[in-house]
Amino acid sequence: MSLPRIAVDAMGGDEGVRVMIDGAAEARRRHDQFQFLLVGDETRIKAALDDHPNMRGASEILHCDDVVGGDELPTKALRRAKTTSMGLAVNAVKQGDAGAAVSAGNTGALMAMSKLALRTMPGIDRPALAALMPTLGDNDVIMLDLGANTEADARNLVQFAIMGAAYSKIVTERDLPRVRLLNIGTEENKGFDRLREAAEQLQDATGLDMSFEGYVESDKINRGEVDVVVTDGFSGNIALKAIEGTARFVTDLLRNAFTSSIRSKIGFLVSRPATELLKHHLDPNNHNGAVFLGLNGVVVKSHGSATAGGVANAVTVAARLLEEDLTQRISTGLAELHAREEATFDNSAAK
């Protein structure tokens, strides 16, 4: 099977060119059919490639000098879509030169460039940003939106649910991903009208490839009882960062506690395999790769501070979404929703 190649913005992220190239090479060690279009400064990319003989014949370089700044306003970056490494990587997907793009650069700029170049899918009003998070269960949980849309109405939320379920089916291999709307209680009367409306629509939508199970509160996101958490970009961003911040807070407290006495230092050394397990489970690199859902093409955002292993995970997510044709799956989900809506309409009209 031959996969379309993946465009990698080699210049984005806090760690520079080398970590992006090391990451691509690691992904190729895991999956030797991967092919790359590496976008950025040719001299630095070539220098980084010297360490990776496995990338020979598997990568082409697209040179450019311009880079989007980490703090740059998206509107400003957009003007340089045709000259920056980020813009060219996204554009390669538009032109069919690559099947997917991966960047560790400025999230807002990447979203803006991706929307402009790839356009929103038919049937989707607004794309959303989705990420994976660890759980106590067998698979990661997906949450969306995480900040692409500060607000979202009932219609947006229903579309997010369909997109999230399509993504979850691919990464978890669950037939019917368990989908819930984020709310501040599980009773029907909780939260906003838009949440109640979205819940009603999803409850009625029996033909969809998901199991809609009502509301979830933010203390239950990581229990392994839900596969897709649907919310607006403001609440999603608040929940995501609260989870990330608290995981760091607790591990910081643990480190302080373990170094507080000789006895606890010894205990720490003895139990190191256990704490390494914990570290591995919580390491953001193992859940790296946030996906822009709802575009005509696959764009994956790698965390700015990801390691080579993290970048390899983001590249693998991109490849998996291509291989399983995420965009087609979302279209099918939307068609099912619309078929149901029309049937409801016909029934009402017949009465």
Next chain:
Amino acid sequence: MSLPRIAVDAMGGDEGVRVMIDGAAEARRRHDQFQFLLVGDETRIKAALDDHPNMRGASEILHCDDVVGGDELPTKALRRAKTTSMGLAVNAVKQGDAGAAVSAGNTGALMAMSKLALRTMPGIDRPALAALMPTLGDNDVIMLDLGANTEADARNLVQFAIMGAAYSKIVTERDLPRVRLLNIGTEENKGFDRLREAAEQLQDATGLDMSFEGYVESDKINRGEVDVVVTDGFSGNIALKAIEGTARFVTDLLRNAFTSSIRSKIGFLVSRPATELLKHHLDPNNHNGAVFLGLNGVVVKSHGSATAGGVANAVTVAARLLEEDLTQRISTGLAELHAREEATFDNSAAK
């Protein structure tokens, strides 16, 4: 100094009468001037008091048979404000029979009863629910609102900031509590208009007893860099529960890791003092007592599953807020705000 007594709803909470009475008794062991009005089933309260000779002469019982259910709708519970232990405890504050009320019952019902009996303070449009959370710094952080108001406009947020700062001054003893608005970025253009408006008003308000320092993202709440986090009830509830859930998630992972092998079990035993420190720091009982701010009277919500130690902490919070006259401090803060607004108005009019 003689403090007004504290009304304790002995019937609320998951743990029953005994934990509430044990908690009151423990609070009195710490502060022997505390006096109580214990509201609920007389026979069970008397049985629980038998274990606590220190409560003799320090407590009066107000008998009633009726109890608010944990899942009861607030509107339904309100009709029984005059017959339930919760309603009578709050009413004792209204009548001047007690200075503050503590309950571990249904939060929505307690809020509704408190608003009806005590009314909102002059100058406050909507009361808010505030709680303490642990940090890496020297003191707890206060967050509000946590769900009393699903939505909040700029004016509400400014009032929440004033109420939160007054509360923080009492529990942290900081002269100028550091106040921030919860947002999904720290740049000026992030989030909603209402956040930008509230930020502008607080930035201009130089005479207030707080240091307003802009926005905070939810991954920075527990770093010890902020004393009061201000937000609407939906976002606040999402952030609070995400923090609580993740702290539990990480400690669950840690427990799993520590019991995964003989070696790590030994390591756990050796480092037990360290993990106990962690447990102590994160134990919700040590941060128990959410406060309804903005009412003509002090009402404290103890967590439904709090231990006697947790209840004692909630009682102590209530006593401390009475002693330091929280309500008066909020009035002063509001007067400062209004004085400033009028001065601004006079200046504008003079131009």
